[in-house]
Amino acid sequence: xxxxxxxxxxxxxxxxxxxxxxxxxxxxxxxxxxxxxxxxxxxxxxxxxxxxxxxxxxxxxxxxxxxxxxxxxxxxxxxxxxxxxxxxxxxxxxxxxxxxxxxxxxxxxxxxxxxxxxxxxxxxxxxxxxxxxxxxxxxxxxxxxxxxxxxxxxxxxxxxxxxxxxxxxxxxxxxxxxxxxxxxxxxxxxxxxxxxxxxxxxxxxxxxxxxxxxxxxxxxxxxxxxxxxxxxxxx
Numbered sequence: 001x002x003x004x005x006x007x008x009x010x011x012x013x014x015x016x017x018x019x020x021x022x023x024x025x026x027x028x029x030x031x032x033x034x035x036x037x038x039x040x041x042x043x044x045x046x047x048x049x050x051x052x053x054x055x056x057x058x059x060x061x062x063x064x065x066x067x068x069x070x071x072x073x074x075x076x077x078x079x080x081x082x083x084x085x086x087x088x089x090x091x092x093x094x095x096x097x098x099x100x101x102x103x104x105x106x107x108x109x110x111x112x113x114x115x116x117x118x119x120x121x122x123x124x125x126x127x128x129x130x131x132x133x134x135x136x137x138x139x140x141x142x143x144x145x146x147x148x149x150x151x152x153x154x155x156x157x158x159x160x161x162x163x164x165x166x167x168x169x170x171x172x173x174x175x176x177x178x179x180x181x182x183x184x185x186x187x188x189x190x191x192x193x194x195x196x197x198x199x200x201x202x203x204x205x206x207x208x209x210x211x212x213x214x215x216x217x218x219x220x221x222x223x224x225x226x227x228x229x230x231x232x233x234x235x
Contacts, residue, residue: 009111010083010111010112010113011077011078011080011081011082011083011084011110011111011112012081012082012083013047013083013084014046014047014048014083015047015048015050015080015081015082015083015084016042016047016048016049016050016082016083016084016085016086016115017049017050017051017052017053017073017076017077017080017082017084017085017086017112018035018038018049018051018052018053018073018086018087019053019054019055019069019070019073019085019086019087019092019093020034020035020038020052020053020054020055020069020087020088020092021034021054021055021056021058021060021067021069021070021087021092021093022034022054022055022056022057022058023057023058023059023060029088029089029092030220030221031054031056031220031221032220032221033088034087034088034089034092035052035088037088037089037117037118038086038087038088038117040117041086041115041117041119042086047084047086049086050076050080050082051073051076051080051082053069053070053072053073053076054069055067055068055069055070056216056221056222056224057224057226057227058224058226059095060091060094060095060096060099060139060143061094061095061096061099061143062094062099063099064099064102064103064106068225070103073085074106074107074110077107077110077111077112078110078111081111082111082112083111083112083113084112084113084115085107085110085112085113085114085115086115086116086117087114087115087116087117088116088117088118089116089117089118089120090114090116090118090120090121090132090135090136090139091135091139091142093114094136094139095139095140095142095143096139096140096143097133097136097137097140100136100139101136120132120135121135167179169185169189169217169227169230169231170182170185170186170188170189170231171185185217188209188214188223188231189231191209191214192205192209192228192231192232193231193232195208196232202225202228202229202232203225205228205232206222206223206225206228209222209223209228210222
C-alpha cells in the first residue's frame with residue numbers, strides 16, 4: 001500500500017467505490033444494512049457506486065495489511081478515477097485512531113476522500129475535521145470498552161467452570177459446553193479441503209462456495225475468505 005502522504009489529483013466526485021466492514025456476523029450494522037445506507041446516500045447525491053468491497057469478520061482494530069477488501073478498494077479507487085470512498089458510518093473505516101488516519105491518508109493518496117453515508121463529518125471545515133477526529137476517538141474508546149467487558153465475562157464463565165470462547169466451525173456445543181461434530185459444517189469443511197487439494201485458490205474456493213449458496217454460520221452472508229483459509233488447513 002502506498003506510503004505517499006501527498007494527495008493525488010482528485011478523482012471524479014460523482015464516482016465512488018464503496019467499502020463495507022463488519023467484525024462479527026452478529027453485528028447489527030451488517031453488510032446488507034451498510035449497503036442499503038450507502039445506496040440511499042448515493043441516490044440522493046447523484047453518485048455512481050462502481051464497485052463494492054467487503055471485509056467480513058475483520059476487527060475495527062485490524063491493520064491495513066490484514067484487510068484484503070480494503071486493499072482492493074484502494075487500488076480500484078485509483079484505477080477508476082473515483083473521487084469518493086463511501087462507508088456507511090465513520091467507524092466502518094476503523095475503531096482505532098491510527099488505523100483510521102492511515103486509511104484516510106491512503107484514500108487521499110489515491111485521489112479520493114472518505115465520505116460517510118450518515119453525513120457525519122463530510123465537510124471541509126475545521127468543525128468537520130474536529131468531528132471526524134472525535135468520532136474516531138469514540139470508536140476506539142467503544143472498542144476498548146467492549147474488549148474489557150468481554151474479558152470480564154470470560155473470566156466469570158471460567159470461574160463457573162463453563163466453556164469459554166466461540167464454538168469452532170464444524171462443531172456444536174451442548175448446554176454443558178461439550179463439543180459434538182456438526183454434520184452440515186463438517187460437510188462444508190470437507191468440500192473446502194477437497195477443492196484446495198485439487199489446486200483451487202482460496203479466492204476461487206470462496207467464489208465456488210458462494211455459487212453453491214453456502215453461507216456462514218449466521219446464514220446472512222457467504223463464508224469470509226479468512227475463515228476459508230483456516231478451514232482449508234489439514235486437521
